[in-house]
Amino acid sequence: LHRYGGAAPGDRTMLDSLCAAARALHALRSPGADPLAVLAAAVQSAEAAAEATRHMEAGAGRASYIGSARLLQPDPGAVAVAAVLRATLEGLRS
Secondary structure (H helix, E strand, C coil): HHHHHHCCCCCCHHHHHHHHHHHHHHCCCCCCHHHHHHHHHHHHHHHHHHHHHHHCCCCHHHHHHHHHHHHHCCCHHHHHHHHHHHHHHHHHHH
């Protein structure tokens, strides 16, 4: 996504959630770790990162060229990444 779209973490895009989740997954990998607990930590990181986009200035993506008055909500792409991860976790738990 970074290479083709030019976005980076902090640009108020889906990469904010995706990179936060990836960092959590990487940090918590260890032999014997409970995969669901690791995924749950990644989901929490992604959700927090998605919410944090609410206060970011858009540097890439659609939000970078629409009026700032429309940017009162978290980035939809970041929220979608967190939602997909949450659904995956809930599906694996059931």
